[in-house]
Amino acid sequence: xxxxxxMLLAAGAGERFGGPKALALDDDGTSWLLRSVQALRPCxxxxxVVGAEAARASALLPMSVSRIRCNDWAEGMGASLRSGLEALxxxxxxxxxxxxxxxxDVDAAVVGRVLDAATGRDVLAxxxxxxxxxxxxxxxxxxxxxxxxSATGDxxxxxxxxxxxxxxxxxxxxxxxxxxxxx
Numbered sequence: 106x107x108x109x110x111x112m113l114l115a116a117g118a119g120e121r122f123g124g125p126k127a128l129a130l131d132d133d134g135t136s137w138l139l140r141s142v143q144a145l146r147p148c149x150x151x152x153x154v155v156g157a158e159a160a161r162a163s164a165l166l167p168m169s170v171s172r173i174r175c176n177d178w179a180e181g182m183g184a185s186l187r188s189g190l191e192a193l194x195x196x197x198x199x200x201x202x203x204x205x206x207x208x209x210d211v212d213a214a215v216v217g218r219v220l221d222a223a224t225g226r227d228v229l230a231x232x233x234x235x236x237x238x239x240x241x242x243x244x245x246x247x248x249x250x251x252x253x254x255s256a257t258g259d260x261x262x263x264x265x266x267x268x269x270x271x272x273x274x275x276x277x278x279x280x281x282x283x284x285x286x287x288x
Contacts, residue, residue, distance in 0.1 A: 107199035109223050109243070111148030111216070113141050114261075115206035116156025116178040116185040121286045126207045127155065127162040138165050141206045147217045148202055154189045181259035190249050190256075199226045201249075203262070204241040210280040211240065219243050219274045231266070232282060233273040239282035242266070 115127035115138055122129070129137040138153070145151045152171040155162045156178025163172045175188035186203065193201055200223055204211065215232055219241050222230035228245035231238050242262060244252055248269070255265040276282065 107223050107225060107228075108149050108197065109200045109202055109220060110193060110196070110198040111145030111151045111202045111204065111241075112189045112193070113138075113145060113151070113153045113204050113206060114182060114185045114189065115141070115162060116154050116159075116175040116188075117182070118157040118179065122207075125158045125162065126285070127165075128158055129207075131209070136165060137206050137209070138162060141204060141208070141211075142166065142170055144208075144212045144216050145202070145204060146213050147220055149198070152189065152193070154185045156185060181257075182261040183256035183258050186256045186261045187253055190253050194249060198246070199223075200228055200243055200245045202241050202243050205284060207284045207286070208240060208280075208282060209285060211282060212280065214279050215276045215282075216241060218276055218279065222272055222274050228272075229266070229269055230272040230274055232276045234275075234280065234282035235277040236273070236275070237282075238266075238271070238273060239276075240284075 119126045156175040173192045177184040226246040231242040
């Protein structure tokens with residue numbers, strides 16, 4: 106069995122949204138950050154990349170969740186992903202499952218289904234919703250260096266994934282995978 110760490114990217118300022126999504130609440134008071142952490146519970150370990158309002162976001166997290174601070178968070182998702190992967194490169198995990206804080210209907214069932222694709226350090230898989238690729242994304246350790254090299258601006262792993270064979274794991278029966286950019 107391979108070791109997969111769940112990594113939640115929650116470092117952005119949420120400029121289009123009107124504030125950091127890591128601090129957002131649903132209408133019923135549910136924290137987006139805590140809901141997203143709960144979704145990653147099927148993973149062996151959970152880390153959260155924080156940046157904008159890092160202290161406030163970190164204070165919301167349970168002690169069992171590791172925090173990675175991204176000092177270059179204003180650069181975009183690429184910086185958050187790089188910060189997380191650089192920190193995880195000092196661990197012995199075989200793969201990382203990357204998710205985003207602004208996916209309200211992605212839950213543990215989606216994460217579990219994508220984790221089922223974890224076959225080794227060479228795995229590259231992602232959730233798909235009615236055939237459309239989305240998050241979370243499962244990246245085996247063999248791909249970390251390539252993702253690190255391509256993650257720039259607000260693009261994260263997009264360019265790397267576009268040039269590699271990625272297994273799509275259909276999750277449209279579980280969620281929409283739609284990210285929220287506006288209140």
